[in-house]
Amino acid sequence: MLYVLIIVIVVVAIIFLIRGLKPANQSLERKAITKTENPVILLIIDSLMDEPLKQAIKKGRAPALKYLIEQGRYYPNMISSYPTMSVTIDSSLLTGTYSDKHRVPGLVWYDEKEKRLVNYGSAKEEVFKLGIKQVVKDNLYHLNHSHLSRDVKTIHEKLAEKGLESASINALVYRGNEKKTLNLSKVLSKLDIMPESFQIETPLLFSYGALAQFSPTNNQNTQLWERYGFNDKFTAQELKYLIQNGKLPAFTIAYFPDLDKNVHEKGPINHIDSIEKTDKQIQEVLNAYESWDEAVQSAIWIVMGDSGQAKVGKDKTKSLIQLNEILDSHYKIHKITEPVKDDDQIVIGYNERMAFIYNLDPNITLEEIAGHLQQDERMNLIAWKSGADVHAAANGHKEKLTFRPNGDYKDPYGQSWWLHGDYSVLDLSVNNRQIEYGTYPDALARLHSSLHSHSGNYIIVDAKPGFEFAGEGTPVHPGGAAHGSIHEQDSLIPMIVTGTETKPEHMRVVDLYPWIMNLPSLAD
Numbered sequence: 001m002l003y004v005l006i007i008v009i010v011v012v013a014i015i016f017l018i019r020g021l022k023p024a025n026q027s028l029e030r031k032a033i034t035k036t037e038n039p040v041i042l043l044i045i046d047s048l049m050d051e052p053l054k055q056a057i058k059k060g061r062a063p064a065l066k067y068l069i070e071q072g073r074y075y076p077n078m079i080s081s082y083p084t085m086s087v088t089i090d091s092s093l094l095t096g097t098y099s100d101k102h103r104v105p106g107l108v109w110y111d112e113k114e115k116r117l118v119n120y121g122s123a124k125e126e127v128f129k130l131g132i133k134q135v136v137k138d139n140l141y142h143l144n145h146s147h148l149s150r151d152v153k154t155i156h157e158k159l160a161e162k163g164l165e166s167a168s169i170n171a172l173v174y175r176g177n178e179k180k181t182l183n184l185s186k187v188l189s190k191l192d193i194m195p196e197s198f199q200i201e202t203p204l205l206f207s208y209g210a211l212a213q214f215s216p217t218n219n220q221n222t223q224l225w226e227r228y229g230f231n232d233k234f235t236a237q238e239l240k241y242l243i244q245n246g247k248l249p250a251f252t253i254a255y256f257p258d259l260d261k262n263v264h265e266k267g268p269i270n271h272i273d274s275i276e277k278t279d280k281q282i283q284e285v286l287n288a289y290e291s292w293d294e295a296v297q298s299a300i301w302i303v304m305g306d307s308g309q310a311k312v313g314k315d316k317t318k319s320l321i322q323l324n325e326i327l328d329s330h331y332k333i334h335k336i337t338e339p340v341k342d343d344d345q346i347v348i349g350y351n352e353r354m355a356f357i358y359n360l361d362p363n364i365t366l367e368e369i370a371g372h373l374q375q376d377e378r379m380n381l382i383a384w385k386s387g388a389d390v391h392a393a394a395n396g397h398k399e400k401l402t403f404r405p406n407g408d409y410k411d412p413y414g415q416s417w418w419l420h421g422d423y424s425v426l427d428l429s430v431n432n433r434q435i436e437y438g439t440y441p442d443a444l445a446r447l448h449s450s451l452h453s454h455s456g457n458y459i460i461v462d463a464k465p466g467f468e469f470a471g472e473g474t475p476v477h478p479g480g481a482a483h484g485s486i487h488e489q490d491s492l493i494p495m496i497v498t499g500t501e502t503k504p505e506h507m508r509v510v511d512l513y514p515w516i517m518n519l520p521s522l523a524d
Contacts, residue, residue, distance in 0.1 A: 027132040029272035033165055036250040038499060038521045040300045041239070044171070044253065045278055046260035047483070048374030049304030050076040050494045052272060061276040063494065068303060073294045078268045079508040082446035084307035084356040084483045084490040087143060088121050089509060095152040096513025098449030103149040108349040110358045112456040115340045118147070118351060139199045140182065142173040146281045155251060155516060156203040162524060165249035167205035167240045170230060170257065177327035184209060204251060207238045210219040215241035220245045232258040236281035238409065248299075250521055256281065268481045268489070274465040300519055305493035309481035310353065316478045320470040321378050321463055323348055323355060330372055331364070336472050350474045352484035353467070357459040367391075368461050375459055380487060381425070381440075382463040385451045392447065394425045401425040403444055410436040413506050417444055440486050442508060447486065465489050
């Protein structure tokens with residue numbers, strides 16, 4: 001979430017400087033919100049992980065989260081989608097599908113039709129190299145309105161069809177049925193820096209930092225030093241305002257982004273103080289009720305992370321995998337500061353500990369490229385597709401694993417597969433044609449979906465814990481932590497549920513959609 005917000009923050013900062021813009025308050029007075037018994041409130045805490053959460057609770061530094069766990073149920077190992085980047089995870093959460101259906105492949109990917117890299121907002125250096133206008137379009141418009149497939153419907157869209165209202169607070173993926181205008185800047189539009197405005201589709205209640213907010217008293221949390229509203233305090237105050245003013249709809253999703261930044265900087269363990277700060281904001285929300293007991297009796301609460309993070313070593317020369325350097329002696333690599341040229345052979349889309357490598361030269365095979373990459377012992381997995389088959393290789397394994405859906409092997413999620421080769425490449429245990437996953441949860445479905453998430457001739461590369469990929473201006477975290485990988489350290493997240501005895505069919509983010517839609521207050 002952190003790096004996606006960078007571009008939004010930059011945009012808002014420029015608009016504030018040019019126009020002296022005040023936060024865009026929305027009047028809720030004329031919005032007739034139907035009161036729902038036991039509404040659903042979903043809080044997403046970016047990069048919340050099980051072990052640090054348990055440590056924070058043990059030390060008495062997360063009383064709100066402890067209380068919610070005691071009043072409900074705790075699931076420590078929910079499986080995220082892949083790559084473990086916020087835009088893809090949020091799309092899976094809101095549509096109940098993996099990326100082969102929702103079509104948001106990752107934070108950065110190559111659009112074969114438009115012959116350009118799509119970047120929703122990684123490190124500011126990469127954003128400026130690609131061009132701020134295009135990144136603004138991708139982030140503020142294309143993500144929700146043209147890249148997120150129209151063949152799937154979000155929770156917001158489905159609820160609107162049932163006549164139920166919903167709210168989105170600081171969530172990156174939010175598409176709903178309400179038409180709104182997001183105004184940017186006439187001056188910057190004339191200077192060709194960004195569009196003047198966007199026509200967007202949102203749920204009935206939509207809050208997005210200083211660009212759209214409910215509470216007229218929340219302005220103190222939209223200042224420059226508060227990242228223009230993209231912070232935990234802003235999210236908590238917006239949700240608190242809905243509760244106190246009787247405007248809470250049937251379903252609300254609220255994003256708490258601050259923890260992610262601190263985990264990136266401090267690593268996957270040493271950030272309990274940051275969990276404590278987020279917990280204080282959740283206390284603020286619970287305090288909007290007469291008591292915390294009333295809060296859990298009045299609503300169904302779901303609190304969850306979105307991805308884990310794996311440690312990145314301090315030594316940049318070892319921990320940062322420079323894909324350009326590995327491949328440059330063999331192929332002509334596209335430079336992100338330039339348009340894709342006819343003689344470019346390779347385009348790379350970096351997603352921290354995962355990357356897409358696109359082969360533009362029909363005379364080069366994906367297996368050839370994979371062979372060069374497999375020699376680097378820092379590579380976790382290398383995967384590519386050929387017809388209906390997916391191939392996965394790994395350093396230290398002479399044989400690859402080949403698989404495709406609809407075979408005689410069954411996994412714990414009711415999915416069937418055809419398998420051939422070295423099962424240990426994906427750390428699979430197979431007994432009587434029953435598949436059990438090890439280090440890479442739900443690896444077959446997640447890899448298959450990612451390799452079918454968008455058109456193109458490409459390879460997926462995945463880094464071992466301790467390492468991340470680095471390119472021209474990409475965000476890197478030596479001595480800290482990063483995500484993106486299919487490894488369990490990046491993939492397993494906790495979830496707290498109060499107010500219902502039901503649970504998802506499987507403990508995967510992709511299974512939350514049907515479960516949420518069938519909760520009593522949202523079901524038909």
